Amino acid sequence: MADFQTALLTAIELVIRLDPDLMEIVWLSLRISLLAVLFAALIGLPLGAAIALWRFPGRRVLIVLLNAAMGLPPVVVGLVVYLLLSRAGPLGHAGLLFTPTAMVIAQCILVIPIIAALTRQTVTDLHEEYDEYLRSIGCGALRSISTLLWDGRFRLLTAILAGFGRAIAEVGAVLIVGGNIQHVTRVMTTTIALETSKGNLALALGLGLILITLAVAVNATATAVSDTARRHHG
Amino acid sequence: MADGLARTLPAAAPAQRGSTGDSLLPLVLDRICYSPDGKTVLNDINLELSHGLRTVILGPNGAGKSLLLRLCHGLLKPTSGRISWAGKSAALAAARQGMVFQRPVLLRRKVADNIAHVLAAKGVRRKDRDALVLTSLENAGLAHLADRPARTLSGGEQQRLTIARACVCDPDVLLLDEPSASLDPAAARAVEELIVRIHASGTRIIMTTHDIAQARRLAEEVIFLHHGRLLEHSPAEAFFTAPRDPAAARFIRGELID
Numbered sequence: 001m002a003d004f005q006t007a008l009l010t011a012i013e014l015v016i017r018l019d020p021d022l023m024e025i026v027w028l029s030l031r032i033s034l035l036a037v038l039f040a041a042l043i044g045l046p047l048g049a050a051i052a053l054w055r056f057p058g059r060r061v062l063i064v065l066l067n068a069a070m071g072l073p074p075v076v077v078g079l080v081v082y083l084l085l086s087r088a089g090p091l092g093h094a095g096l097l098f099t100p101t102a103m104v105i106a107q108c109i110l111v112i113p114i115i116a117a118l119t120r121q122t123v124t125d126l127h128e129e130y131d132e133y134l135r136s137i138g139c140g141a142l143r144s145i146s147t148l149l150w151d152g153r154f155r156l157l158t159a160i161l162a163g164f165g166r167a168i169a170e171v172g173a174v175l176i177v178g179g180n181i182q183h184v185t186r187v188m189t190t191t192i193a194l195e196t197s198k199g200n201l202a203l204a205l206g207l208g209l210i211l212i213t214l215a216v217a218v219n220a221t222a223t224a225v226s227d228t229a230r231r232h233h234g
Numbered sequence: 235m236a237d238g239l240a241r242t243l244p245a246a247a248p249a250q251r252g253s254t255g256d257s258l259l260p261l262v263l264d265r266i267c268y269s270p271d272g273k274t275v276l277n278d279i280n281l282e283l284s285h286g287l288r289t290v291i292l293g294p295n296g297a298g299k300s301l302l303l304r305l306c307h308g309l310l311k312p313t314s315g316r317i318s319w320a321g322k323s324a325a326l327a328a329a330r331q332g333m334v335f336q337r338p339v340l341l342r343r344k345v346a347d348n349i350a351h352v353l354a355a356k357g358v359r360r361k362d363r364d365a366l367v368l369t370s371l372e373n374a375g376l377a378h379l380a381d382r383p384a385r386t387l388s389g390g391e392q393q394r395l396t397i398a399r400a401c402v403c404d405p406d407v408l409l410l411d412e413p414s415a416s417l418d419p420a421a422a423r424a425v426e427e428l429i430v431r432i433h434a435s436g437t438r439i440i441m442t443t444h445d446i447a448q449a450r451r452l453a454e455e456v457i458f459l460h461h462g463r464l465l466e467h468s469p470a471e472a473f474f475t476a477p478r479d480p481a482a483a484r485f486i487r488g489e490l491i492d
Binding site for chain 1: 343354385
């Protein structure tokens with residue numbers, strides 16, 4: 001118990017004096033996850049909207065797969081990306097394995113299904129409501145999609161936040177494709193795993209505190225967003 | 235009060251745009267049947283509407299009034315038969331019509347942006363939109379609410395907004411589906427007054443209602459629909475004093491018809 005208290009105090013001290021090692025890790029984690037979510041949103045939003053609006057064979061199966069993919073095991077995604085990027089793999093020549101880029105790719109794959117599935121649901125619901133109005137005014141396909149995405153903006157923002165929450169907290173995929181190399185691919189979750197096994201509880205706890213704070217902040221933002229939406233737009 | 239209003243306004247400004255030769259009228263429905271999933275809900279509807287009258291499609295709930303309006307606007311395709319607006323197909327003619335639904339469909343945006351959305355969809359240039367939005371809101375008595383989120387308006391304000399939105403591009407024909415069915419009397423009166431003003435400015439009105447009192451206030455001609463059949467098409471005065479159809483007569487007396 002005394003060990004834990006000492007560790008916790010050291011952890012808090014590390015956070016308060018913005019320890020450079022700690023900050024380097026936090027900054028890399030944020031950069032990787034924010035980039036992953038950015039690309040996942042660029043792919044997931046139009047993909048979700050397209051699945052919501054177009055009828056094509058196999059659509060229902062795709063929706064089931066997409067919803068299931070929200071729970072993809074990160075280690076499996078890590079393994080697949082590892083195989084693709086490893087020297088013998090199809091994308092091996094690019095030399096991306098054990099780089100932050102590989103970690104962005106892995107997290108992006110984990111987040112796309114979350115954003116796409118929630119976008120599909122949002123756009124489907126809104127389309128049901130707006131369809132006759134949009135057809136009545138002769139709204140074209142592109143403008144219809146942008147109308148639905150804009151009017152679903154609050155729910156979509158919540159979906160993006162959920163994606164960020166998954167990316168920043170995930171450990172399996174980035175550990176496999178990043179390799180947890182000091183000063184290169186070491187992020188919060190992988191460092192916690194490593195330092196805990198080494199017995200360096202202070203750094204692990206410090207990062208844990210920051211992760212929890214981030215999770216709370218993300219959820220608070222999501223709640224504030226949906227409250228605003230309800231208040232203003234019913 | 236709205237009763238009085240409807241009578242004191244000029245009967246019609248008959249088809250001002252009809253004389254320019256590019257009007258959408260006459261509307262001709264030729265042996266229209268509509269049977270989704272094999273169940274016939276509109277049966278052999280024949281109809282011709284030409285003058286600039288206010289037409290009310292009257293009938294009990296489930297008569298097929300809303301479907302008929304949607305078919306005319308091109309939102310649904312008839313199973314058989316032909317609809318033409320001055321020779322044009324329903325889909326083509328829709329661009330010069332406005333449509334108001336029973337439940338207001340409002341975008342999750344500000345009141346003014348709801349109007350601007352239609353203008354953008356119709357290709358009105360950005361710099362011309364503001365003035366049109368303002369005029370349209372003023373006509374509907376909503377200018378003071380321009381910056382409010384549309385969905386926080388009261389039911390009556392919401393419906394007047396959808397009417398203003400449907401009219402912002404100055405349509406030849408305004409179609410309204412039970413526009414005041416879920417409103418309290420004061421809000422319904424405001425909606426009726428707006429409809430009468432829009433009609434007076436030269437827009438052809440075709441609306442549905444199941445409310446006999448409203449039909450009496452607004453109708454210049456009545457189309458009576460029951461069980462998917464068009465049973466009577468008469469001038470309003472004739473319809474309400476001496477209906478030819480027995481079911482219509484009982485409906486006007488306020489009896490439950492089946």
